Amino acid sequence: MPNFINPLGHIPVDTSAFEETVGVKEKIDPELAGVLSDIRRGDLGVPSHVLKASAFQYANVCNEVNKEFMLCKQEENDPRKCLKYNLKVSDCAESFFKKVTDACSDEIVAFATCLERDPRRSFVYCRQEQVKFDRCMFDKLGIDKRYHAVEMDQTVKTDRPKPKNPYKLKNYDHPKPFMPDWHRPVPKLED
Numbered sequence: 001m002p003n004f005i006n007p008l009g010h011i012p013v014d015t016s017a018f019e020e021t022v023g024v025k026e027k028i029d030p031e032l033a034g035v036l037s038d039i040r041r042g043d044l045g046v047p048s049h050v051l052k053a054s055a056f057q058y059a060n061v062c063n064e065v066n067k068e069f070m071l072c073k074q075e076e077n078d079p080r081k082c083l084k085y086n087l088k089v090s091d092c093a094e095s096f097f098k099k100v101t102d103a104c105s106d107e108i109v110a111f112a113t114c115l116e117r118d119p120r121r122s123f124v125y126c127r128q129e130q131v132k133f134d135r136c137m138f139d140k141l142g143i144d145k146r147y148h149a150v151e152m153d154q155t156v157k158t159d160r161p162k163p164k165n166p167y168k169l170k171n172y173d174h175p176k177p178f179m180p181d182w183h184r185p186v187p188k189l190e191d
Contacts, residue, residue: 035080038087046097049116053108053130054100056145057137062092063146067156075166104136 019028019036028036051058059066069089072082079086100108111133114126123130137143 035083038083044090044093044097046093047112047116049121050097050108050112052121053112053115053133054097056147057100057134057143058093058096059146061096061143062089064157065089065092068158071156071158072160075163077166077168099141100137103140104133107133107136 019025065085065088069082069085072085073079076082107129111126111129114129115121115123118125134145
């Protein structure tokens, strides 16, 4: 039974040696150290053909978390403010793929292998494997596909306050231009 979740424990960028140097270590506060340890936990290591094969079910399970993260990214324009939502997305994806590999590993491997064989990664030639995978996901986990790619209700439920200036627009208080007021009486000049 193959496990797709980071089988080799690969960490994409290991910065721990840099963080332990004398000049850097004293400038890292405990909050930043916690953030760095969360970032350092690594990626999922799921291949792209497995992501494509399970995309419809993943969208049904982790849609709200993904929308909240994308809203934060759009509004804040600062990745540091969205790290906790990024971790929620990673946790949701990790739990989803662990459930998939535990319950339907043979079906997802067959479906993903079929997608990988096709150079265009098209679902057209893999309908039998797709039906088996969809049936397994629904029967064993109760997860159905998301059929509509675009939702009618795009509102996102979030605990974040609304940003004051999401587009970083600047308020320029220019003085009013001096224009002649033709209706004003002209002062009389004295000789």
